[in-house]
Amino acid sequence: MEVVTLERKPTVLFVFHNSDFYSGATRSLLDIIEKYLEEKTVNVVALFSHKEGTAIDYLSNKKVKIIYSYYTELVASVNQTLFKKIIAFPYRLGRMFISMFSIYRLKGLLRELKVDLVYTNTSVIFVGGFINKFFKIPHIWHFREFRREDQQIDFFFGENYFYKFANKYTDKIIVLSHSMLLKHKENIQIEKLNVIYNDISPSYINPKESFDLTKQEIHLLITGTLSEGKGQLEALQALKILLDRGYNLILNIAGSTECEYYKVLRDYVLEHNLDKNVVFHGLRKDMNELRRQMDIGLITSKSEAFGRVTIEGMLSSLAMIGRDSAGTSELIKDKETGLLYEPGRNESLVENLEYLCNSRSEIERIAMNGFNYAVDNFTLGKCSNSILEMVLEVTMEHKYI
Numbered sequence: 001m002e003v004v005t006l007e008r009k010p011t012v013l014f015v016f017h018n019s020d021f022y023s024g025a026t027r028s029l030l031d032i033i034e035k036y037l038e039e040k041t042v043n044v045v046a047l048f049s050h051k052e053g054t055a056i057d058y059l060s061n062k063k064v065k066i067i068y069s070y071y072t073e074l075v076a077s078v079n080q081t082l083f084k085k086i087i088a089f090p091y092r093l094g095r096m097f098i099s100m101f102s103i104y105r106l107k108g109l110l111r112e113l114k115v116d117l118v119y120t121n122t123s124v125i126f127v128g129g130f131i132n133k134f135f136k137i138p139h140i141w142h143f144r145e146f147r148r149e150d151q152q153i154d155f156f157f158g159e160n161y162f163y164k165f166a167n168k169y170t171d172k173i174i175v176l177s178h179s180m181l182l183k184h185k186e187n188i189q190i191e192k193l194n195v196i197y198n199d200i201s202p203s204y205i206n207p208k209e210s211f212d213l214t215k216q217e218i219h220l221l222i223t224g225t226l227s228e229g230k231g232q233l234e235a236l237q238a239l240k241i242l243l244d245r246g247y248n249l250i251l252n253i254a255g256s257t258e259c260e261y262y263k264v265l266r267d268y269v270l271e272h273n274l275d276k277n278v279v280f281h282g283l284r285k286d287m288n289e290l291r292r293q294m295d296i297g298l299i300t301s302k303s304e305a306f307g308r309v310t311i312e313g314m315l316s317s318l319a320m321i322g323r324d325s326a327g328t329s330e331l332i333k334d335k336e337t338g339l340l341y342e343p344g345r346n347e348s349l350v351e352n353l354e355y356l357c358n359s360r361s362e363i364e365r366i367a368m369n370g371f372n373y374a375v376d377n378f379t380l381g382k383c384s385n386s387i388l389e390m391v392l393e394v395t396m397e398h399k400y401i
Helices: 024-039 052-060 082-104 107-113 128-137 159-168 178-184 232-244 261-271 287-292 308-315 325-329 346-358 360-378 382-395
Strands: 010-017 041-049 065-068 073-077 117-121 140-144 153-155 172-175 193-194 218-223 249-254 278-282 296-299 317-322 337-343
Touching: 010 107, 024 052, 024 117, 024 172, 024 218, 024 308, 041 052, 041 159, 041 218, 052 065, 052 360, 065 107, 073 082, 073 232, 082 218, 107 128, 107 178, 117 128, 117 382, 128 140, 128 159, 140 153, 140 382, 153 159, 172 178, 178 193, 178 325, 218 232, 218 287, 232 249, 232 261, 232 346, 249 287, 249 317, 249 325, 261 278, 287 308, 296 308, 308 325, 308 360, 317 346, 337 346, 346 360
Parallel strands: 010 041, 010 117, 041 065, 117 140, 140 172, 172 193, 218 249, 218 296, 249 278, 296 317, 317 337
Antiparallel strands: 073 153
């Protein structure tokens, strides 16, 4: 992409889908913003739908301009019955119109702030599209999820309308992986689509000082939202097989237990007497410290759009084992930066774990390869630099509203 310069720094309105600092998508956007603040390349304005949250606290401490307006996610579960969809439709439609009205009322403020471009984080909110529609401000939309495949959700008007909206009211669309590009390229104008892998903050660089290859217990870690799509049950089933074969393993599960799926996992642990070999850590804010105690990281998600936790695990010198699907397949080079197991075949996961248990030196080799790969490719600001080039290109001929 050709680098374009403007006479002054562009002012970019960053639209957040939530205000939780520890949400993966929000943390990824904050990593980008942090680079712009550090290098003073962009005037940052942040838009939130409510006035409290750890991400808001973080940006406030950095003296970022923050504004607020009502808006909501415009998605629904694809597993919902037709009857429930019909009943909920007027409510969802009403929320969409209220969101549109609230965004329209920002016109004077956006003019006052001289916003050059709006960037929308995640594909579940449509704020940037509304601003583009109302005020003709250029719009970059960052898709960070498959929606149907990973979260079983989609725009409540349907997929076809979503694509029409995205094509009409967006200048550029960013996807996190080539897997996502394949999903969208038949429905979105190809010149608008751009594959850009995430940046990960250098604060996640957490190398091991040494590897204890003689200890009896091997600690496994799986982290993320507790849900069927993330595959924690698959990890528990593999653990059960390996314990029956005599291996000494502890499976650590990090992620909020304030969800229904926690009961499914907990019931499996109790039913199979795994309570001495499984630790539910809940939502942890000190992941570097937790990972420092681990040996192997597991990625069992069925459809990972990118796989931020894969790279975070590598940066903590964990030997990563991932499901050979979607974004995970693009981040792990099998037997070099990690191990890949065959989707839908639990014995393949067991075989990879058994291999590392029997070849302790491979844990160190793969972990070090992964660490070096992650540092070189995901902590140097490549994502934020690519997006900045895109911002400059798109805003070159922008006129204020």
